[in-house]
Amino acid sequence: MPVIVEVETPEQLEAALAAGVERILVDNQPPERLAEWVNRAGPNVAIEASGGITPETARAYAAAGAAYISLGSLTHSVKAAVIRFEIQAA
Numbered sequence: 001m002p003v004i005v006e007v008e009t010p011e012q013l014e015a016a017l018a019a020g021v022e023r024i025l026v027d028n029q030p031p032e033r034l035a036e037w038v039n040r041a042g043p044n045v046a047i048e049a050s051g052g053i054t055p056e057t058a059r060a061y062a063a064a065g066a067a068y069i070s071l072g073s074l075t076h077s078v079k080a081a082v083i084r085f086e087i088q089a090a
Contacts, residue, residue: 004048013037017045027051031064038065 005016006025016024017040024041026034028051038047048068049061061069 006050007037010037013040017041022046023048025050025070026066031057031060034061034066035064 002023003021004023004025005012005019005021006027007013007016008027008029013024013026022044023046024037025048026037029037029049031049034047034049041047046067047065048070049064049066050070050072053061053069053071055071058069058071
């Protein structure tokens with residue numbers, strides 16, 4: 001079964017790699033650190049960037065080597081839209 005491990009420190013990254021994890025969610029790190037961790041993890045580990053990423057900063061995370069990017073701002077900062085649906089008998 002695939003396992004995704006979230007890491008926030010170099011020690012957690014090392015522990016995940018030692019356990020053989022193939023997908024790692026890197027939380028709340030700048031693109032420069034993410035690039036270091038992508039290099040450390042190697043090509044067989046998919047890295048997902050998460051935490052504080054905006055549409056404006058997503059490109060930097062992609063350039064740093066993130067295979068996946070999560071933007072929480074797409075859901076927790078969105079404004080509600082009024083949607084109306086009426087059914088009328090023919």
